[in-house]
Amino acid sequence: MEALFSMTTGVLAACGLFLALRGRTFPVVVGLTLLSYAVNLFLFSMGGLDTGGAVVLGDKGGPHADPLPQALVLTAIVIGFAMTAFSVILAMRARGDLGSDHVNGNRVDEPREERS
Amino acid sequence: MNHLIVLPILIPLFAGLGLLLKREGPALPRRLIALAATVALLVCGVLLMRESAGGTIQYYALGDWQPPFGIILVLDRLSALMVTLTALLALGSLCYASAGTDEEGSNFHGLFQLQLMGINGAFLTGDLFNLFVFFEVLLIASYSLLMHGGGKARIHSGFHYVALNLAGSALFLIGLGVLYGTIGTLNMADMAARAPGLDSGRLVLAEAGAMLLLVVFGLKSAILPLYFWLPRAYAAAPAPVAALFAILTKVGIYAILRVFTLIFGPQAGSLANLAQPWVWWLALATLALGGVGVLSSRDLRTQVAYLIIISVGTLLAGIGMNSIDAHGALLYYMVHTTLITGGLFLLVDSIARQRGKAGARIVRGRSVQQVALLGTLFFIAALTVAGVPPFSGAVGKALLLQAATPGQQVWLWPILLSSSLAAIVALSRSGSTVFWRASGNERSEARDNNGDTPGIGALRTLGLLLLIGASPLLVAFAGPLSAYTEAAADQLADHEAYIQAILERHRTEGDS
Numbered sequence: 011m012e013a014l015f016s017m018t019t020g021v022l023a024a025c026g027l028f029l030a031l032r033g034r035t036f037p038v039v040v041g042l043t044l045l046s047y048a049v050n051l052f053l054f055s056m057g058g059l060d061t062g063g064a065v066v067l068g069d070k071g072g073p074h075a076d077p078l079p080q081a082l083v084l085t086a087i088v089i090g091f092a093m094t095a096f097s098v099i100l101a102m103r104a105r106g107d108l109g110s111d112h113v114n115g116n117r118v119d120e121p122r123e124e125r126s
Numbered sequence: 127m128n129h130l131i132v133l134p135i136l137i138p139l140f141a142g143l144g145l146l147l148k149r150e151g152p153a154l155p156r157r158l159i160a161l162a163a164t165v166a167l168l169v170c171g172v173l174l175m176r177e178s179a180g181g182t183i184q185y186y187a188l189g190d191w192q193p194p195f196g197i198i199l200v201l202d203r204l205s206a207l208m209v210t211l212t213a214l215l216a217l218g219s220l221c222y223a224s225a226g227t228d229e230e231g232s233n234f235h236g237l238f239q240l241q242l243m244g245i246n247g248a249f250l251t252g253d254l255f256n257l258f259v260f261f262e263v264l265l266i267a268s269y270s271l272l273m274h275g276g277g278k279a280r281i282h283s284g285f286h287y288v289a290l291n292l293a294g295s296a297l298f299l300i301g302l303g304v305l306y307g308t309i310g311t312l313n314m315a316d317m318a319a320r321a322p323g324l325d326s327g328r329l330v331l332a333e334a335g336a337m338l339l340l341v342v343f344g345l346k347s348a349i350l351p352l353y354f355w356l357p358r359a360y361a362a363a364p365a366p367v368a369a370l371f372a373i374l375t376k377v378g379i380y381a382i383l384r385v386f387t388l389i390f391g392p393q394a395g396s397l398a399n400l401a402q403p404w405v406w407w408l409a410l411a412t413l414a415l416g417g418v419g420v421l422s423s424r425d426l427r428t429q430v431a432y433l434i435i436i437s438v439g440t441l442l443a444g445i446g447m448n449s450i451d452a453h454g455a456l457l458y459y460m461v462h463t464t465l466i467t468g469g470l471f472l473l474v475d476s477i478a479r480q481r482g483k484a485g486a487r488i489v490r491g492r493s494v495q496q497v498a499l500l501g502t503l504f505f506i507a508a509l510t511v512a513g514v515p516p517f518s519g520a521v522g523k524a525l526l527l528q529a530a531t532p533g534q535q536v537w538l539w540p541i542l543l544s545s546s547l548a549a550i551v552a553l554s555r556s557g558s559t560v561f562w563r564a565s566g567n568e569r570s571e572a573r574d575n576n577g578d579t580p581g582i583g584a585l586r587t588l589g590l591l592l593l594i595g596a597s598p599l600l601v602a603f604a605g606p607l608s609a610y611t612e613a614a615a616d617q618l619a620d621h622e623a624y625i626q627a628i629l630e631r632h633r634t635e636g637d638s
Contacts, residue, residue, distance in 0.1 A: 030289070030293060035285065038289055042289065042292045042293065042296070045292075045293065045296045046292075046295075046296055048296075049296045049299045049300055049303075050299075052299075052300060052303050053299055053302070053303040055303075056303040056304075056306050056307040057306075057307075058307075078306070078312075079303075079306070082255055082302070082303075082306075085255075085259060086299055089259070089262045089295075092266065093262075093266070093288075093292055093295070096266065096269060096288070097285075097288055097289070097292065100269075100273075100281075100284065100285055100288055101285065103281055104281050104282070104284075104285050107276070107277075107278055107281045108278055108281060108282060113285060113286070113289070114282075115278075115282050
């Protein structure tokens with residue numbers, strides 16, 4: 011399970027990073043979203059991975075699942091969600107105002123020097 | 127429990143929420159609410175400073191969940207000082223903004239208050255994850271404030287700023303996750319107590335987590351390889367926002383100072399003083415490049431942004447020196463530099479407003495109308511920021527230079543002093559271009575009659591005086607202030623007292 015989990019997280023993070031380094035705003039936003047998914051999974055695993063752990067409420071015997079990473083990941087998801095929404099709107103606004111969806115504001119048909 | 131500690135977060139929170147309820151209509155009520163809240167914040171900050179001056183470390187357990195399990199706010203000298211500094215800076219920039227900048231877009235005051243809430247929270251929190259949450263609060267408010275009023279330059283630099291900080295937040299969470307997985311807690315005091323006893327298998331991981339945090343804080347504070355977003359973003363931001371942003375880089379510096387002296391400080395065994403060698407060399411490089419940037423900028427706003435980079439380099443060099451004297455000196459310098467760079471952003475905006483098309487560019491252009499007022503303020507601010515006696519920059523830099531050990535002096539003295547020289551050269555060049563090489567006074571007066579550009583007005587002058595006028599005051603009260611900052615540095619170095627103050631109850635209960 012650990013191998014699968016770490017591979018999933020790693021692949022997500024790698025894809026996210028690759029996309030975040032692209033030149034257009036849409037891939038960048040998607041990349042940052044993937045990166046935040048990877049981070050959420052990573053945070054989730056920080057209490058240790060185990061199956062069948064009891065919730066921390068009550069006094070059942072056996073191993074408890076660590077509740078703190080769950081609380082952390084919940085916060086991180088909420089914040090990540092808001093940030094994604096914000097960056098999508100910002101990317102659309104940039105497309106409208108700059109006339110280009112390139113992160114540096116370049117137009118495709120224009121050489122870079124003319125813009126700067 | 128002392129409820130005063132939570133007020134610097136609650137006041138701006140409720141003021142911000144209240145301001146969001148009433149977004150239309152005349153601006154006056156909103157301005158009054160915002161100003162009242164900021165004044166209340168300042169009073170609160172001063173009370174907190176008085177409270178903490180005795181040297182006791184207090185904490186406020188939110189929801190009465192006791193540490194290390196609940197989220198706590200911690201009041202010590204350093205956090206009280208930072209809260210007061212924030213409130214003072216905010217008051218100056220709010221006065222300035224109330225003269226009209228706030229009506230160029232919507233929701234200025236609400237966002238401004240929420241930003242203050244995030245900043246104060248970051249200074250007061252005693253929990254590393256909570257620090258992340260407050261970072262996000264201040265960042266999301268700063269994203270919107272940066273683009274207040276719109277325009278191509280703002281949107282353009284805004285997207286870079288947002289994307290970079292989102293990536294930074296991801297790194298922050300990874301660092302937090304690693305630290306939680308290895309140390310087993312996120313309460314700063316508890317982390318500091320547990321860090322020395324880590325077994326060797328986890329040391330490497332904890333070190334990686336700590337260094338990730340350093341990268342994140344470095345991004346916020348704009349240390350060398352991570353500062354490239356700053357000049358553009360700060361130059362594009364509306365002036366009062368840029369002035370408030372002067373404290374944002376200091377939030378990063380505060381976080382480095384807190385985390386790497388408390389948790390990974392000298393007592394932390396194999397993890398002791400992880401960051402300081404890195405910070406030291408990077409800070410020197412930042413200083414050098416900041417000097418080059420100041421000399422090469424063609425726009426007053428960019429120039430001030432590079433002055434921020436210089437101040438960041440100076441402050442981080444103080445962290446890299448890693449002694450109580452250096453920390454005390456850097457805290458004094460922090461107060462000075464935050465206020466003065468904030469004031470400079472406002473001043474540059476005032477100058478740009480009176481120069482017509484030339485704006486803030488350092489070119490021959492129309493003369494400024496209020497030459498006496500703006501010229502004097504620019505002169506004082508330039509001398510202060512460059513560190514020329516008799517102003518506060520000189521005191522701060524002298525304290526820092528003095529605090530260096532002989533081995534550090536070899537590097538710090540030439541680099542810090544030559545960056546100051548670069549600042550003097552650049553500022554005198556831009557000052558003489560803007561104020562002396564101006565063309566035709568009559569033309570600008572003729573335009574003035576058309577009501578084109580009136581004087582800067584009382585509110586703006588008040589904002590400017592608050593921030594730039596702080597510099598002579600900082601010299602006049604250099605004694606008490608530096609005594610306070612040294613006491614704060616002493617307190618910062620005393621890890622055991624911090625841990626004891628927060629975990630005492632937990633420990634005694636555990637023993638019994």
